[in-house]
Amino acid sequence: MKLGFHLGYWGSGPIPGARESVLEAERLGFDSVWSAEAYGSDAFTPLAWVGAATSRIKLGTNIVQMSARTPTATAMSALTxxxxxxxxxxxxxGASGPQVVEGWYGQPYPKPLARTREYVEIVRKVLAREEPVTIDGQFFQLPLQGGTGLGKPLKPTVHPLRADLPIYLAAEGPKNVALAAEICDGWLPLFFSPKSDAFYRAALEEGFARPGARRSSLDGFEVAASVPVIVHDDVEEAASFIKPALALYIGGMGAKSVNFHHDVFARLGYADVADQVQELYLAGRKEEAVKAIPTSLVEDTSLIGPAEKIREELSAWEDTVVTTLLLRGDAGSLAKAAKALS
Known part of the structure; x- marks a missing residue:
């Protein structure tokens, strides 16, 4: 199983020591480094910055929000x-959620699966550079219909380095996971657990079986899962570092009626916990929401505790569809985690 380093997105400012952490990840033999965006820092610029200081490690976005850019703009950044x-x-x-898509980007959210399909199709057309890009879709038209009438089909002036540049899709629900298997080269799960492997494996197989799918099996398909890894003698204290982020995602990253992160934990068997955390968080009782998260939930979706415990639990992850564990932390914690996972 490969290791990746997830920078994430910025908080109120740049991530302290990010460049040094990436350099340490490359020195340790990590396969990849990933950036993110929400409604603050963007995903491309930090990768360009750390990419200039590295020579081997792969550079991935986890994720670029599709509503933030037109498909051709995203393709331009990718080929650059x-x-x-x-x-x-x-x-x-990734599609993100309606609160961000409509509240921050001012774009419509309905039918995210169909919109994603068109989006990826256009990006692939740009990267292929076989002909001027045209599409008469439900969500995108190239050239635009109803404008001046002067738009013309174009293809990129830059010849892409790789026409088959890999595209991964972030997904949490089974339909979106199946779509990742059908039209993409990898899947970016969040809050994965070995206990949910059969559920997601079935969703992936459904996508692979669809007519015109890019591949027919997991062979060559990448699954890069964000997994907290904290080497610590005290399991409860290690869990306490993760619980605030879980409370935020389960309780506050989405509306009460539409929160995909909440749904992940409900499927995992924590429906009552997820409901309680959401109620508390949305009521402004954030500390209580954190306390409502049991350590067992953290352990189901993370690797925490003494190095021996982590090595023992790693075997369950190695039996899943996951091909890469994406870790977070500073240079020192990355080294400790890599040693525990070796």
């Missing part, structure tokens, strides 16, 4: 990054 990095770039895409 791929050239500048010497073919190390991986384009990770």
């Amino acid at each position: 990054m791929d050239h500048l990095s010497g073919g190390r770039f991986v384009l990770g895409l």
